[in-house]
Amino acid sequence: MKKIVVDADPNSVGKWKSFSRDIYADYKRAFGEEPTRISGIAIMVDTDNTGETTSARFGDITLGSR
Numbered sequence: 001m002k003k004i005v006v007d008a009d010p011n012s013v014g015k016w017k018s019f020s021r022d023i024y025a026d027y028k029r030a031f032g033e034e035p036t037r038i039s040g041i042a043i044m045v046d047t048d049n050t051g052e053t054t055s056a057r058f059g060d061i062t063l064g065s066r
Contacts, residue, residue: 002030003044016059023063 004026006019027035041063045056 004030 004021006021007017023038023041024035027038043058043061045054047054
């Protein structure tokens with residue numbers, strides 16, 4: 001497992017944001033090799049570094065082919 005931080009901007013707190021990722025490229029960058037079969041992804045929010053509490057809401061999450 002590898003974590004990829006997509007947004008750590010404190011100015012985005014309380015705002016809806018939209019992100020697009022190339023999971024294939026992310027995998028290659030994280031593991032240094034071609035992916036075989038991706039068996040899962042995790043969408044997470046954490047406050048490990050700040051010690052704060054938080055809540056998050058996620059809209060529609062879609063995966064598509066290249």
